[in-house]
Amino acid sequence: MAAPVNSVGKPSAERPPFNSTSFQKKTRSKLISIPGTRPSVQNGQLLVSTGVTSLDYLLGGGLAVGTVLLIEEDRFDSYSRMILKYFLAEGVVCRHELFVASAQDNPDDILQELPAPILDDVAIHKPVEQPRLSCEPQDNLDAMKIAWRYQNLPKVQCALASSSRFGHYYDVSKTMEPEIRQAAKCHRFYLPEHPTQSSTTNSRMIESYSALLKSLQEAIHREGFDLSTPMSMSRNILRVGLHSLGSALWNDDLSCHDDPMHSHALTTFLYGLRALLRSSLSVAVVTVPSHLIQDRALMGNITRLCDNAIALESFKGSERETNPLYKDYHGLLHVRQVPYLNCLASQLPDHKDLAFKLKRKQFSIERLHLPPDLSETVSRVSRGELAGAAAVASACGSGTSGNKHLDF
Amino acid sequence: MFTELNSILNATPDSITQGEFILVSDRQSDASFLIHHFLSFYLRARCKVCFLGLVQSFSHYSAISQRLGVSLTQAREKGQLIFLEGLKESLSILIPQETTTGSQAMDFLRDPTVGLQRLYEFVRSSVSSDGGGEEGLEEWGPPVLLVDDVSVLLSLGVSAGAALDFSHYCRATVCSQLQGNIVMLVRCHGEEAEDDGSDEGSEWLLKGLTHQCSLTLHVQGLPTGYCRDIHGQVEVCWRRRRGDGQHTQKKLFQYKVHDKGASFFAPGTSSAVL
Numbered sequence: 146m147a148a149p150v151n152s153v154g155k156p157s158a159e160r161p162p163f164n165s166t167s168f169q170k171k172t173r174s175k176l177i178s179i180p181g182t183r184p185s186v187q188n189g190q191l192l193v194s195t196g197v198t199s200l201d202y203l204l205g206g207g208l209a210v211g212t213v214l215l216i217e218e219d220r221f222d223s224y225s226r227m228i229l230k231y232f233l234a235e236g237v238v239c240r241h242e243l244f245v246a247s248a249q250d251n252p253d254d255i256l257q258e259l260p261a262p263i264l265d266d267v268a269i270h271k272p273v274e275q276p277r278l279s280c281e282p283q284d285n286l287d288a289m290k291i292a293w294r295y296q297n298l299p300k301v302q303c304a305l306a307s308s309s310r311f312g313h314y315y316d317v318s319k320t321m322e323p324e325i326r327q328a329a330k331c332h333r334f335y336l337p338e339h340p341t342q343s344s345t346t347n348s349r350m351i352e353s354y355s356a357l358l359k360s361l362q363e364a365i366h367r368e369g370f371d372l373s374t375p376m377s378m379s380r381n382i383l384r385v386g387l388h389s390l391g392s393a394l395w396n397d398d399l400s401c402h403d404d405p406m407h408s409h410a411l412t413t414f415l416y417g418l419r420a421l422l423r424s425s426l427s428v429a430v431v432t433v434p435s436h437l438i439q440d441r442a443l444m445g446n447i448t449r450l451c452d453n454a455i456a457l458e459s460f461k462g463s464e465r466e467t468n469p470l471y472k473d474y475h476g477l478l479h480v481r482q483v484p485y486l487n488c489l490a491s492q493l494p495d496h497k498d499l500a501f502k503l504k505r506k507q508f509s510i511e512r513l514h515l516p517p518d519l520s521e522t523v524s525r526v527s528r529g530e531l532a533g534a535a536a537v538a539s540a541c542g543s544g545t546s547g548n549k550h551l552d553f
Numbered sequence: 554m555f556t557e558l559n560s561i562l563n564a565t566p567d568s569i570t571q572g573e574f575i576l577v578s579d580r581q582s583d584a585s586f587l588i589h590h591f592l593s594f595y596l597r598a599r600c601k602v603c604f605l606g607l608v609q610s611f612s613h614y615s616a617i618s619q620r621l622g623v624s625l626t627q628a629r630e631k632g633q634l635i636f637l638e639g640l641k642e643s644l645s646i647l648i649p650q651e652t653t654t655g656s657q658a659m660d661f662l663r664d665p666t667v668g669l670q671r672l673y674e675f676v677r678s679s680v681s682s683d684g685g686g687e688e689g690l691e692e693w694g695p696p697v698l699l700v701d702d703v704s705v706l707l708s709l710g711v712s713a714g715a716a717l718d719f720s721h722y723c724r725a726t727v728c729s730q731l732q733g734n735i736v737m738l739v740r741c742h743g744e745e746a747e748d749d750g751s752d753e754g755s756e757w758l759l760k761g762l763t764h765q766c767s768l769t770l771h772v773q774g775l776p777t778g779y780c781r782d783i784h785g786q787v788e789v790c791w792r793r794r795r796g797d798g799q800h801t802q803k804k805l806f807q808y809k810v811h812d813k814g815a816s817f818f819a820p821g822t823s824s825a826v827l
């Protein structure tokens with residue numbers, strides 16, 4: 146039975162406010178609170194969202210600050226580019242700073258293609274007037290009759306400078322509005338525009354990578370992402386997106402020759418990138434056209450120098466596109482490596498056979514599910530041939546001859 | 554320090570065998586948890602430790618060692634631990650600054666054909682005790698060199714021959730001269746019988762180091778596939794026994810890595826199965 150307003154109104158007014166008690170929640174003052182990040186539940190690492198919520202789940206909650214995510218591109222670089230754009234768009238929505246480097250397309254073009262966020266509770270310049278609490282009656286806002294417990298809570302979520310939610314959803318059929326995009330600070334590195342300087346440095350890293358590393362370090366120092374600078378003001382995260390490293394446009398012959406001359410250029414660069422990221426508040430996503438690199442051992446070295454690594458294999462153009470078993474998906478996703486940082490055990494994914502599908506409002510990654518074969522004759526090819534014989538480099542991976550052995 | 558591994562290796566922090574070259578290797582797996590074990594083990598055994606941490610930052614090792622009960626910052630302050638943070642030192646060489654400070658140990662990044670001589674000199678100066686005779690300076694045990702890991706040197710352009718030379722020089726100094734121990738981590742990729750010539754460097758390095766060492770721990774994934782409860786298998790191989798005259802002895806264990814350690818068990822006796 147609902148209590149009348151008068152008798153209820155008084156106790157709520159006489160109840161002492163919560164901050165007058167002696168109990169104080171112990172806040173960890175060492176924990177930096179930066180918008181768009183959250184600490185990991187496993188080991189307290191600071192995590193940022195990649196922009197794709199299912200990828201966040203795969204990586205153990207998000208991308209840890211100070212690490213690199215390596216994406217092995219699919220054949221036409223469509224989905225890896227999409228994930229890169231999600232990553233940058235998430236940075237814009239969370240008000241992080243961006244650093245985009247590319248040798249193929251102008252970074253401005255990449256930035257113009259960012260998907261539009263689905264904003265229901267993200268406060269941008271134009272206030273979005275929508276009530277936060279659905280149980281609040283629309284008409285009587287002064288005294289609540291039914292939901293009187295919510296009387297003291299603020300009606301609209303305070304307009305934060307950035308969204309308080311961790312992951313966002315994006316609508317890929319629309320591009321991000323220019324005013325949202327221009328609110329974020331972006332540093333660009335476009336290789337053709339960069340003057341080639343004669344470097345006196347070591348001969349292992351080619352000039353384009355040296356220039357990129359130097360430019361990245363300058364951006365980190367200038368904008369104060371370095372961890373060594375005193376933490377006086379508010380900190381922010383730098384999101385670094387490097388497109389198609391290792392391709393021929395970066396003056397690297399990894400993808401052109403069987404026995405490349407600069408075989409250690411990319412690995413040396415990745416080592417330097419790791420050194421930069423570990424000492425600053427930044428996170429990087431690197432895409433590499435691995436299907437062009439013939440040397441599997443080199444690809445293994447590259448994977449080991451990055452922390453997280455996933456590989457995309459899209460069905461476009463292959464025979465699997467018309468295979469009815471794969472009709473629900475756009476491609477397969479392989480998790481090559483998941484790091485363990487500051488703890489002994491890493492969070493390995495439950496399942497190794499994952500498939501992705503790019504829907505309009507979501508990039509979903511699911512466990513590959515084959516529908517039951519309801520026909521009378523067994524028409525389906527065996528599972529081993531479908532999933533391919535790709536060797537998964539994981540803690541327990543060696544299923545190349547998995548046809549003969551049992552699977553746990 | 555993993556207690557089960559100590560009992561497998563018949564080693565306790567109080568009595569350690571000296572002059573050992575322990576090789577930790579992995580194939581398509583990650584054996585770095587063993588490096589953390591040896592780091593905390595030798596620090597507990599009050600040895601003087603020189604750690605070449607080439608792939609991760611100091612705070613990473615420090616956080617894990619904290620969970621294993623050893624404080625790296627304290628050990629470094631007391632002088633027991635000498636830590637080379639490869640990532641930090643490399644930045645000043647990869648991105649040339651006007652003033653190059655820091656040790657010259659990572660000089661091979663400048664021109665890898667030169668070899669790892671500077672790195673060896675860094676190791677030698679760290680492990681050779683100064684003596685001193687100062688008051689308050691604690692006496693540490695035999696020196697220990699830990700390298701995590703040698704394969705990243707190959708990724709950075711150093712040849713396998715130079716890496717083998719480096720390990721040989723270190724072994725001569727640390728194991729023979731100073732009666733200390735060495736633990737090195739080597740990571741391989743791919744199947745063992747790959748002969749397309751691409752992975753020659755790391756296979757040579759693995760074979761060469763296996764020949765030089767006295768104890769190997771080889772970590773691999775399970776041959777039957779991926780399992781969440783059993784992270785892989787470890788093959789422990791004793792290569793040399795002084796005086797006993799025994800031949801090389803091999804043992805196979807399966808392991809699972811937890812938050813604060815790792816458990817080792819005989820194949821098939823995992824708690825998930827039984």
